[in-house]
Amino acid sequence: METKDLLKGLEKMLTTEQINTDEEDLYDASADRYKKYAKVRRVLDVPKPKAIVYPNSTEEVSKLLMFCNDNKINVIPRSGKTATEGGLENWKEDTIVIDAKNMDQTVKIDEYNMQATVQAGVVLGDLEEELRKRGYTTGHSPQSKPVAKMGGLVATRSIGQLSTLYGGIEDMVVGLECVFPDGHISRIKNVSRRAGGPDIRHIVIGNEGSLCYITEVTVKLFKYFPENNEFHGFLVKDMDTGIKILREVMVNGYRPSVARCYSEEDAKQHFYHFYKDHSVVIFMAEGNKEIAEATGKGIEMAAEKFKEGIVEKVDSQLLEEWFENLNWSQQDIDDEYEGMLENDSHTGFTTEVSGDWETIIKIYHNVMKRIKEEYHRVEDLTLLGGHSSHSYINGTNMYFVYNYEIHCAPEDEMRVYHHPLQRIIVEETLKLGGSMCHHHGIGKFRNEWTEEEHGSAYYMLKKLKESFDPNNIMNFGTIFPQEEGKKYQK
Amino acid sequence: MKIICLVKFIPDVENMQFDHKKNVLMREQAKLTINPDDETAIAAALKIKERAPETLVEIITMGPKVVMRKFQDLLRRDVDKGILISDPLYVGSDTYATSRILGKYLKTRKADYIFTGTHSLDGDTSHVPAQIAEILGSCHMNNVITLDIDQLFQGTALLRVNNEGNTLQFQMNPPGIISFEKSREYKMPYIRYGDFQRDVSDKMEILTNQDLGLKEEEVGLAGSLTEVSRTFMKEIAQKDSITVKNDEEGIEAVYQFLKEKGYV
Numbered sequence: 046m047e048t049k050d051l052l053k054g055l056e057k058m059l060t061t062e063q064i065n066t067d068e069e070d071l072y073d074a075s076a077d078r079y080k081k082y083a084k085v086r087r088v089l090d091v092p093k094p095k096a097i098v099y100p101n102s103t104e105e106v107s108k109l110l111m112f113c114n115d116n117k118i119n120v121i122p123r124s125g126k127t128a129t130e131g132g133l134e135n136w137k138e139d140t141i142v143i144d145a146k147n148m149d150q151t152v153k154i155d156e157y158n159m160q161a162t163v164q165a166g167v168v169l170g171d172l173e174e175e176l177r178k179r180g181y182t183t184g185h186s187p188q189s190k191p192v193a194k195m196g197g198l199v200a201t202r203s204i205g206q207l208s209t210l211y212g213g214i215e216d217m218v219v220g221l222e223c224v225f226p227d228g229h230i231s232r233i234k235n236v237s238r239r240a241g242g243p244d245i246r247h248i249v250i251g252n253e254g255s256l257c258y259i260t261e262v263t264v265k266l267f268k269y270f271p272e273n274n275e276f277h278g279f280l281v282k283d284m285d286t287g288i289k290i291l292r293e294v295m296v297n298g299y300r301p302s303v304a305r306c307y308s309e310e311d312a313k314q315h316f317y318h319f320y321k322d323h324s325v326v327i328f329m330a331e332g333n334k335e336i337a338e339a340t341g342k343g344i345e346m347a348a349e350k351f352k353e354g355i356v357e358k359v360d361s362q363l364l365e366e367w368f369e370n371l372n373w374s375q376q377d378i379d380d381e382y383e384g385m386l387e388n389d390s391h392t393g394f395t396t397e398v399s400g401d402w403e404t405i406i407k408i409y410h411n412v413m414k415r416i417k418e419e420y421h422r423v424e425d426l427t428l429l430g431g432h433s434s435h436s437y438i439n440g441t442n443m444y445f446v447y448n449y450e451i452h453c454a455p456e457d458e459m460r461v462y463h464h465p466l467q468r469i470i471v472e473e474t475l476k477l478g479g480s481m482c483h484h485h486g487i488g489k490f491r492n493e494w495t496e497e498e499h500g501s502a503y504y505m506l507k508k509l510k511e512s513f514d515p516n517n518i519m520n521f522g523t524i525f526p527q528e529e530g531k532k533y534q535k
Numbered sequence: 536m537k538i539i540c541l542v543k544f545i546p547d548v549e550n551m552q553f554d555h556k557k558n559v560l561m562r563e564q565a566k567l568t569i570n571p572d573d574e575t576a577i578a579a580a581l582k583i584k585e586r587a588p589e590t591l592v593e594i595i596t597m598g599p600k601v602v603m604r605k606f607q608d609l610l611r612r613d614v615d616k617g618i619l620i621s622d623p624l625y626v627g628s629d630t631y632a633t634s635r636i637l638g639k640y641l642k643t644r645k646a647d648y649i650f651t652g653t654h655s656l657d658g659d660t661s662h663v664p665a666q667i668a669e670i671l672g673s674c675h676m677n678n679v680i681t682l683d684i685d686q687l688f689q690g691t692a693l694l695r696v697n698n699e700g701n702t703l704q705f706q707m708n709p710p711g712i713i714s715f716e717k718s719r720e721y722k723m724p725y726i727r728y729g730d731f732q733r734d735v736s737d738k739m740e741i742l743t744n745q746d747l748g749l750k751e752e753e754v755g756l757a758g759s760l761t762e763v764s765r766t767f768m769k770e771i772a773q774k775d776s777i778t779v780k781n782d783e784e785g786i787e788a789v790y791q792f793l794k795e796k797g798y799v
Binding site: 318452453454456457460461 | 724725726727728781
């Protein structure tokens with residue numbers, strides 16, 4: 046479609062203030078944090094969208110999607126811009142970004158029923174701040190909390206630092222509203238539970254904008270007791286010991302809000318002042334006084350069981366200070382961008398996977414071994430490590446972290462560094478039956494493994510796409526591999 | 536315009552060990568790296584080529600064939616031609632013998648400018664460029680920080696030169712030899728991903744003494760009038776250290792230190 050016709054079409058639905066064709070904003074919108082280095086160095090290889098639009102209401106979103114569906118225009122749903130896996134990257138010439146910026150109202154905070162309803166453009170940090178004044182919390186605390194918005198958090202099936210107690214976003218969402226490419230508005234009502242057929246919330250949660258556009262979300266509330274927080278930490282001999290301690294806590298029914306185990310290399314960047322070349326295990330017990338104390342006792346008992354592997358206890362004050370400063374701010378993001386302009390480096394990449402208790406430690410060791418033996422630029426690595434940060438009764442995640450000196454052209458950085466490392470991690474994880482993607486979303490850069498990730502169940506995912514988005518206008522290339530997009534991946 | 540760059544591959548001295556008993560660098564263990572000043576010279580030439588793609592850039596190195604891989608990596612960076620001068624007869628050549636060998640070849644080549652580095656990290660005599668200039672009867676400038684590319688295209692090289700902390704400006708008409716200091720002004724471009732394994736053998740030529748026709752007594756140990764009597768590691772003075780805690784006072788101390796040094 047000709048750009049001028051596209052823009053004319055948009056102008057029939059929206060005001061001029063709601064349509065953004067600024068070249069810098071379009072360049073910024075053509076990729077997300079996945080290609081942060083190439084973006085800063087102005088060497089992105091993907092097309093810019095034609096416009097960014099800011100609907101004021103669900104009805105406007107519906108009109109926009111119908112227009113795009115009729116005219117085969119690719120739609121990138123966007124809210125907080127904190128995506129890390131290429132989910133917001135554009136692969137089509139005819140694309141518009143639908144940004145939830147103007148849909149930023151808190152609709153209702155229902156303290157009695159312990160629910161909060163917000164539009165997709167509400168910043169999680171702002172909601173959390175309001176709730177805490179009233180003695181509540183969402184319990185959702187990803188590192189991007191200060192800038193991430195509710196629509197994107199639900200779309201990516203996100204998880205936060207306190208998930209071991211509060212769960213991931215999928216446990217928090219009560220109901221929601223979304224719009225499908227044909228313009229249909231679906232509202233899933235807010236009830237505590239239902240058995241009215243399959244749980245259709247899960248069609249939307251984690252769809253990464255590939256099926257629909259989320260306009261409103263209702264999440265649970267929890268009472269907030271920060272005065273009862275207890276920190277427990279240990280230096281341990283190795284990751285194996287650390288994972289065993291995590292498991293012991295979880296299988297005995299304790300639910301600390303924070304339960305983490307860092308490899309020595311990863312511990313070095315977070316805890317340089319006390320890690321002493323060891324792996325580090327950290328817990329935070331949270332909740333009402335009795336629960337927090339009992340959880341703390343449970344943690345100590347688990348540590349006692351594996352005391353042979355414990356080197357020493359960590360001062361809880363140090364852990365509290367670390368935790369207070371864990372989240373990103375917009376300033377941190379801006380500082381990283383400035384740093385990438387000046388230096389041939391950035392703050393690194395991650396690939397997060399999950400597995401059961403037995404498998405996760407095998408995945409960890411296999412990946413470490415393979416990278417050190419196989420990776421052709423291993424001498425450029427400045428960091429290679431991992432940590433478990435989200436635990437369940439039946440397993441945990443592993444968040445591989447890596448950084449490197451960039452000795453190649455900015456255009457080639459991903460092909461030379463991140464992609465080969467990610468490939469090793471994904472291959473080892475899938476080989477052992479783990480999930481290649483714990484919480485960041487598949488985006489566009491793990492989509493070659495989507496079918497392998499789901500196996501025979503991929504059929505279900507594919508049918509959803511065919512059914513809800515037959516014209517393939519929703520976030521082309523996200524989750525579902527596309528031949529046309531391969532040139533941007535290799 | 537044609538620019539010839541002289542490049543030396545040296546042991547990575549920053550990561551090399553020194554045998555204090557024998558007074559030698561343990562070269563066998565060391566990786567090779569491009570001499571930083573020479574890298575700046577090539578980067579400057581490629582920057583000129585970027586502005587004027589018709590510029591021809593040729594690189595010349597003298598050394599054993601083990602430098603081949605690194606040399607080919609330079610050719611994958613838009614360098615037009617590479618000459619490796621390699622012959623067992625040349626082993627042990629001092630700076631003058633080296634200059635003689637390089638000069639013999641350079642006399643057969645026409646170039647507007649010869650770019651070199653000023654110092655080499657492993658030798659640091661700074662003899663070779665000056666000696667080559669003498670052999671070629673060419674003018675020469677050392678310690679060049681930058682050259683004005685626009686002026687270059689007008690027919691003259693306007694050079695900013697480091698003279699013991701002061702910056703002077705010189706003008707040089709071609710042909711001439713320009714020796715660069717390592718500089719942030721000129722950054723070596725990276726090899727592009729698609730070129731990592733590109734076959735550049737058609738750009739390369741290996742020359743031996745048979746091609747250059749020097750007498751045995753003019754090259755190698757036989758042709759080297761200088762000999763190293765002693766080498767020593769520079770003594771690094773022990774500096775004071777301050778330990779601070781990770782608290783408000785410690786952070787303030789670090790901040791003030793960085794501010795004093797001009798980093799913030």
